[in-house]
Amino acid sequence: MTPQIPLKLLNKINSPADLRLLREDELPLLCSEIRQFIIEVISSNPGHLGASLGAVELAVAIHYAFNTPVDKLIWDVGHQAYAHKIITGRRDAFHTNRTYGGISGFPKMSENEYDAFGVGHSSTSISAALGMATAARLLNGNNEQHIAVIGDGAMTGGMAMEALNNAGVSNTNLLVILNDNGIAIDKNVGALREYLLDIVTSRAYNKLKDKVWKMMGGNTSYGKNSRAVVKQIGNALKSTILNKSNLFEAFNFRYFGPVDGHDVVRLTKLLHDIRNIPGPRLLHVITVKGKGFEKAEQDQILYHSPGMFDKTTGEIIEKPCKSLPPKYQHVFGKTIIELAEKNPKIVGVTPAMPSGCSLNMMMSVMPHRAFDVGIAEQHAVTFSAGMAARGLIPFCNIYSSFMQRAYDQVIHDVALQGLQVVFCLDRGGLVGEDGPTHHGAYDLAYFRAIPGLTIAAPMNEAELRHLMYTAQLDGKGPFVIRYPRGRGLSTDWKKPFMEITAGTGRKLRDGEGVAILSIGHPGNFAAEACDILQRDGILAGHYDMRFLKPLDEQLLHGVFKKYNRIVTVEDGTINGGLGSAVLEFMAAGNYQARVVRLGIPDEFITQGKPEELYALCGFDTDGIVRTVRSMLNS
Numbered sequence: 015m016t017p018q019i020p021l022k023l024l025n026k027i028n029s030p031a032d033l034r035l036l037r038e039d040e041l042p043l044l045c046s047e048i049r050q051f052i053i054e055v056i057s058s059n060p061g062h063l064g065a066s067l068g069a070v071e072l073a074v075a076i077h078y079a080f081n082t083p084v085d086k087l088i089w090d091v092g093h094q095a096y097a098h099k100i101i102t103g104r105r106d107a108f109h110t111n112r113t114y115g116g117i118s119g120f121p122k123m124s125e126n127e128y129d130a131f132g133v134g135h136s137s138t139s140i141s142a143a144l145g146m147a148t149a150a151r152l153l154n155g156n157n158e159q160h161i162a163v164i165g166d167g168a169m170t171g172g173m174a175m176e177a178l179n180n181a182g183v184s185n186t187n188l189l190v191i192l193n194d195n196g197i198a199i200d201k202n203v204g205a206l207r208e209y210l211l212d213i214v215t216s217r218a219y220n221k222l223k224d225k226v227w228k229m230m231g232g233n234t235s236y237g238k239n240s241r242a243v244v245k246q247i248g249n250a251l252k253s254t255i256l257n258k259s260n261l262f263e264a265f266n267f268r269y270f271g272p273v274d275g276h277d278v279v280r281l282t283k284l285l286h287d288i289r290n291i292p293g294p295r296l297l298h299v300i301t302v303k304g305k306g307f308e309k310a311e312q313d314q315i316l317y318h319s320p321g322m323f324d325k326t327t328g329e330i331i332e333k334p335c336k337s338l339p340p341k342y343q344h345v346f347g348k349t350i351i352e353l354a355e356k357n358p359k360i361v362g363v364t365p366a367m368p369s370g371c372s373l374n375m376m377m378s379v380m381p382h383r384a385f386d387v388g389i390a391e392q393h394a395v396t397f398s399a400g401m402a403a404r405g406l407i408p409f410c411n412i413y414s415s416f417m418q419r420a421y422d423q424v425i426h427d428v429a430l431q432g433l434q435v436v437f438c439l440d441r442g443g444l445v446g447e448d449g450p451t452h453h454g455a456y457d458l459a460y461f462r463a464i465p466g467l468t469i470a471a472p473m474n475e476a477e478l479r480h481l482m483y484t485a486q487l488d489g490k491g492p493f494v495i496r497y498p499r500g501r502g503l504s505t506d507w508k509k510p511f512m513e514i515t516a517g518t519g520r521k522l523r524d525g526e527g528v529a530i531l532s533i534g535h536p537g538n539f540a541a542e543a544c545d546i547l548q549r550d551g552i553l554a555g556h557y558d559m560r561f562l563k564p565l566d567e568q569l570l571h572g573v574f575k576k577y578n579r580i581v582t583v584e585d586g587t588i589n590g591g592l593g594s595a596v597l598e599f600m601a602a603g604n605y606q607a608r609v610v611r612l613g614i615p616d617e618f619i620t621q622g623k624p625e626e627l628y629a630l631c632g633f634d635t636d637g638i639v640r641t642v643r644s645m646l647n648s
């Protein structure tokens with residue numbers, strides 16, 4: 015439900031055109047109404063709170079100062095764009111944010127004309143904006159403005175650097191707004207972070223900034239002499255910022271800032287003034303993640319995406335969870351510490367997701383052996399390869415969908431050289447509310463194509479633990495373990511370590527006529543389906559394949575000899591995954607059987623609760639039961 019809070023100004027805003035009718039002095043009130051609205055809605059329908067609270071003034075100022083949607087606004091990652099959504103015609107739909115059938119949690123081109131470019135993954139905005147600006151120049155003579163808004167975390171991503179490098183010599187009109195709140199999901203890391211901190215905290219710099227401000231008469235109208243003034247500012251900055259030259263100027267960008275990103279009136283004026291300066295420009299804006307909501311400002315990591323919370327106090331509303339099994343990520347976090355205590359060769363690597371994948375546990379007890387390398391999946395993989403080349407055993411934990419970024423590095427730097435890197439792919443399968451940008455749909459299929467990889471998917475937490483143990487044993491080579499977001503089903507996961515021989519599946523139950531072959535967590539849906547079918551007298555055999563590569567061929571020979579109806583179940587794309595591997599095995603062995611493949615179909619799956627999406631794809635318990643029944647009836 016849309017909340018019933020007084021929204022004197024916001025209720026009048028159905029598009030940025032309405033926004034532009036407001037007086038400048040009304041903008042602060044509008045921002046505070048938007049902030050209230052976001053808090054109210056996200057408290058009961060969870061989403062990305064902190065980043066969006068920090069970008070309210072930015073969204074308002076940009077739409078106020080620019081002629082969107084003719085001018086193109088491109089958000090990076092897009093998790094900070096709730097204010098943008100709300101003022102671009104989606105206020106009344108905002109309560110459906112991230113739900114099945116509702117609006118997306120990220121900008122999405124097909125959803126709204128103001129979403130100039132779809133996002134979800136990090137560090138794409140400058141490339142996309144540069145591409146669009148280049149197209150505009152070629153097609154219609156450069157009449158439109160292109161604005162990329164990118165966070166300090168996203169700016170550490172390789173793509174952002176590649177784009178700056180290209181943009182700086184492109185002579186294209188492009189405004190990059192660096193939304194610097196000094197944090198990513200977790201603490202931002204790396205030399206760039208330190209550089210930005212230097213700029214912002216340098217007292218010498220701030221003094222200089224005040225001087226320049228006075229020099230310009232205390233207003234932002236650069237007037238006729240804009241070039242000269244800007245050049246003066248640039249030269250002064252160069253010599254002042256801790257004797258370092260300005261990084262962005264080194265990329266041929268004109269640098270402005272840093273400015274207070276919550277002073278909406280000043281921000282609006284400034285944007286207006288730099289709007290028509292030609293060429294690549296970068297405006298450095300300082301914001302506070304969680305701005306305006308005390309708890310979210312205090313604990314910015316927790317309130318990045320806090321789940322449900324009390325809209326007044328900010329207290330997190332925890333569901334009772336005493337007897338719940340642990341999340342897979344926590345099993346990873348605890349197990350890597352146990353293994354690393356015994357095996358000094360083990361190190362941990364994450365590209366900017368320490369709390370998301372639980373490597374933060376190892377980082378706090380073994381800080382010298384656990385590395386957050388920033389939003390840099392490609393680097394994370396090759397950095398791991400380097401360590402493996404010198405004899406360490408890196409556990410490189412990357413969300414499945416973000417691993418798409420580093421496919422070449424896995425092939426070229428790890429697999430081709432047979433290096434023992436253990437890839438733990440968290441968030442394999444359908445992740446839920448983040449939707450198609452974040453579903454880990456392709457990993458099984460894309461990794462199956464690579465020679466020399468061992469690919470495993472545990473059905474439960476205990477198996478994850480055993481697989482992690484197995485992967486770090488001597489001589490294992492590159493090893494992929496993929497598991498889903500959220501909780502498994504077993505509370506007694508902490509069993510003594512046991513090696514699981516690569517390429518061995520296990521029979522879970524015998525059947526007649528029909529067998530189910532599953533891999534990973536959906537094996538639990540298959541087990542439940544078998545129970546339901548058995549109550550109707552249908553005995554379905556069930557095998558947990560555990561490994562996609564190497565396949566357990568001995569087990570498969572047994573299955574094809576015994577059953578002539580086979581259902582494969584996986585939470586990855588059907589194209590190229592377990593089902594495809596089983597079909598290839600059947601063809602090679604000249605077996606005759608009817609095989610139905612359940613998994614993610616050849617389309618992008620929307621957002622929603624995981625259960626809704628499993629059902630949509632047809633590999634939930636009911637879907638498996640239906641499939642088996644219909645196979646037996648045909």
Ligand SMILES: Cc1ncc(C[n+]2csc(CCOP(=O)(O)OP(=O)(O)O)c2C)c(N)n1
Pocket residue numbers: 065068091093094134135136164165166167168169195197198199303365366367389391416419
């Ligand atoms: C390729 C990729 N890796 C990781 C992520 C996960 N991720 C989403 S937001 C974020 C932090 C971004 O930090 P910043 O750009 O500073 O934005 P803020 O949340 O501070 O506004 C990360 C690591 C992602 N979306 N895409």
Ligand SMILES: CC(=O)[C@@H](O)[C@H](O)COP(=O)(O)O
Pocket residue numbers: 062091093134199319370441445448499
């Ligand atoms: C925006 C983004 O990419 C992350 O915040 C992502 O939503 C995290 O997903 P999890 O909630 O699965 O950690």
Ligand SMILES: [Mg+2]
Pocket residue numbers: 165166167193194195196197198
């Ligand atoms: Mg940030």
